Amino acid sequence: MSQFDEIINREGTRALKLEYRERLFGKDDVIPLWVADMDFAAPPAVREALSKRMEHPIFGYTNRPDAFFKSIMGWLKRRFDWEVDQGWIEFSPGVVPNLGLAVQAFTQPGEGVIIQPPVYPPFFGVVRDFNREVVENPLKETDEGYVMDFEHFEKVCSVPQNKLFLLCHPHNPVGRVWTPEELLRMGDICRRNKVTIISDEIHADLVLFGHQHRPLATISPEIADITVTCMAPSKTFNLAGLSTSYMIASNPELLKAMRGQVLGYHLHMGNTFGALALEAAYNASEDWLEDLKTYLEGNYHLVLEYLEKYLPEVKVPRLEATYLLWMDFRAWGMNQNELKSFMAQKAGLGLNDGNTFGREGRGFMRMNLASPRSVIAEAMQRIVDARNKN
Ligand SMILES: Cc1ncc(COP(=O)(O)O)c(C=O)c1O
Numbered sequence: 586m587s588q589f590d591e592i593i594n595r596e597g598t599r600a601l602k603l604e605y606r607e608r609l610f611g612k613d614d615v616i617p618l619w620v621a622d623m624d625f626a627a628p629p630a631v632r633e634a635l636s637k638r639m640e641h642p643i644f645g646y647t648n649r650p651d652a653f654f655k656s657i658m659g660w661l662k663r664r665f666d667w668e669v670d671q672g673w674i675e676f677s678p679g680v681v682p683n684l685g686l687a688v689q690a691f692t693q694p695g696e697g698v699i700i701q702p703p704v705y706p707p708f709f710g711v712v713r714d715f716n717r718e719v720v721e722n723p724l725k726e727t728d729e730g731y732v733m734d735f736e737h738f739e740k741v742c743s744v745p746q747n748k749l750f751l752l753c754h755p756h757n758p759v760g761r762v763w764t765p766e767e768l769l770r771m772g773d774i775c776r777r778n779k780v781t782i783i784s785d786e787i788h789a790d791l792v793l794f795g796h797q798h799r800p801l802a803t804i805s806p807e808i809a810d811i812t813v814t815c816m817a818p819s820k821t822f823n824l825a826g827l828s829t830s831y832m833i834a835s836n837p838e839l840l841k842a843m844r845g846q847v848l849g850y851h852l853h854m855g856n857t858f859g860a861l862a863l864e865a866a867y868n869a870s871e872d873w874l875e876d877l878k879t880y881l882e883g884n885y886h887l888v889l890e891y892l893e894k895y896l897p898e899v900k901v902p903r904l905e906a907t908y909l910l911w912m913d914f915r916a917w918g919m920n921q922n923e924l925k926s927f928m929a930q931k932a933g934l935g936l937n938d939g940n941t942f943g944r945e946g947r948g949f950m951r952m953n954l955a956s957p958r959s960v961i962a963e964a965m966q967r968i969v970d971a972r973n974k975n
Contacts, residue, residue: 669833816830
């Protein structure tokens, strides 16, 4: 029995995943496998640190001491062999907020921001919300999986008004860990065309099946010079509700521009609990993470077994990272409304609508694998049963 097998009742905890069931799926009894948090308890060291802090009754403004930054630097060195100076790091309350801040820091209204759909929906939102143009460089589907379309990328980067690229690395939802070769080629195109890169590496720790994450900024000093990296312990250790993330830029101009945004909106105060949780996670929860990754690999294998046995026409990518599975139901020939209704009404599952990741997501749904194995098995069985009845 694994610690991750335990079914923890999240009812009554204000969990978004449960609270939005009726609103999103028209039913409050779907198995919610959508928004990217996990149905697992956070690591014991994190819970201990937070409990200890709870013993003191005052929750006023707090400082982030050197220990906070040292924890981040230690983590990046141990996990990615990346030596980062404390002066390159700036706190922020979330990675999506960072993307919005970057859009404002590095572009003017009407200018273009490049993204690679199918991609995490806020990548569209942060561009449109600030009246910039979404410039799409769709990923290519090949027999080997999703790859970047470099010819088209070169084309969109060469348009002078396209100033910023939001990279998703590893990529949500297709689960790719971009290789050093891919990163170098992409980074060189940006460098030659003076396109700044925001590298969203929030899923960096969740690499599976022996894949190694290589931070974009470690590919070359020239690429580091045009990159702001965004990371957080939130996906890795299930701390999304604590609003704590950080960004890294070795180029002082880029960091200054981002810091200006953070200070401008007074976002730098941060969250007392989030900072403590980050330190406990990074300093004392590495074994927990290794166990988690093994468990997620097992859940992925379980889904593959179901698909091979009962639904061979449903395709999923080889999962290199993340706990999010991009499921291709195009072989069923349903339109998106039929597919969504099938999942919610017939199978009783709350999955993400593929269409929200861009038009490339038609015929797809995204399933969150970070649930106890029995829940994933039940979800797969429900799809199989509903399909047999349909
Ligand atoms: C690629 C990516 N970036 C950012 C986020 C969310 O980041 P935050 O909660 O720090 O805003 C997610 C959550 O799923 C994500 O998948």
